[in-house]
Amino acid sequence: MSEPIPPAPPISKWNLLKDGYYSFRANPPKYLPADYPDLTSKTALITGTNTGIGFEVMKLLYSKNCNIIAVVRSAEKGEAAKKEAIEKYPNSKGSISVVGGNDFLDLTTVKPASEEIKLVLGDKPLNIIIHNAGLMAPVNTGTSKQGLEAMFSTNVLGPQLLQHFLDPLFLKKDDDLKRIVWVSSGAHANACFDYGIHWDDPTYEKCTIAERPSPYELYGQSKAANIYQAKAWATKNKEIVDEIGCVSVSCYPGNLKTDLQRGWNPILKRIFNYILWDSIYGAYSELYSALSPDLTVKDQGAYIFPFGEVHAPREDIEAGLKNGTDLRLWDLVEDKIQEFF
């Protein structure tokens, strides 16, 4: 039987303030497109490529001749983004295949999308997976088709369910480049102080909407969960992960101008635009996580800070990565998603 998990350690407000400030004034990126390897015959699967950071990541990988599997919910938007990427890099020897209809607010759509992914991939190795798609809702009322809190469904349940279908395609000794990036956020600092997760009911199925916490806390919870997922996935698959040399990390891409703030108050959005970074900086963080040779199997579950450096998450989440809380979260999610396998 596993050891009981101790009470969460206290959290330093000073550290929260310091990290908050530092996230807006992060060090410049050191690992840039000129440093990326040629990715001919490599394949990367990225979710949410039609806009924001995912779009920038797709373009940069494609510019390095990578084959992209672009997983989106709207095929039309995905195809428009593909066209733009191809026009920008006409000499790329890579390819972009759009898989549409994958909506994490309806978990029944993930399996059919994964079947299409399998067909597109064929017998090529799958090298990189970036769980980038995400939702930061300005309200706490969002609910998925299955009646689950929207941000937990989109940011946590969806990616873990997709990963379930990708494991048999990915966990193979077929290439030396193997990475998974679980896109998190510095906003995990807004999660509740019990290891970041509302353990009794993280999907808020058992309470009314009025009883839900603020949207900031809900988003924070989902992004704390992403940090756990990166480590738990590597531990659950340790034997094969070590054998194939795969590294699984979470990544806080930065505070960026993207569509993530859609639905925000327009005045607030305009003010924030003065201090937010261009979306390409988020791609630098995600691609440090996906490609940098600095990261090795010793870094399983590392939390990557903007714009490409290893950093500690909030104290209780950091403790949770060492005491099995990550596995507790993984198993809890697994229980919620198995009916969609």
Ligand SMILES: NC(=O)c1ccc[n+]([C@@H]2O[C@H](COP(=O)([O-])OP(=O)(O)OC[C@H]3O[C@@H](n4cnc5c(N)ncnc54)[C@H](OP(=O)(O)O)[C@@H]3O)[C@@H](O)[C@H]2O)c1
């Ligand atoms: N921007 C920031 O400052 C910031 C900071 C920290 C972390 N992040 C994280 O970075 C990631 C990318 O965000 P972004 O800033 O690029 O935001 P974005 O511009 O809003 O892009 C989000 C992407 O996720 C997709 N998506 C949203 N809901 C989905 C669902 N239910 N099912 C499938 N796909 C869905 C969107 O597709 P549609 O266009 O169809 O909605 C879009 O492609 C997210 O995980 C976010 O939490 C961003």
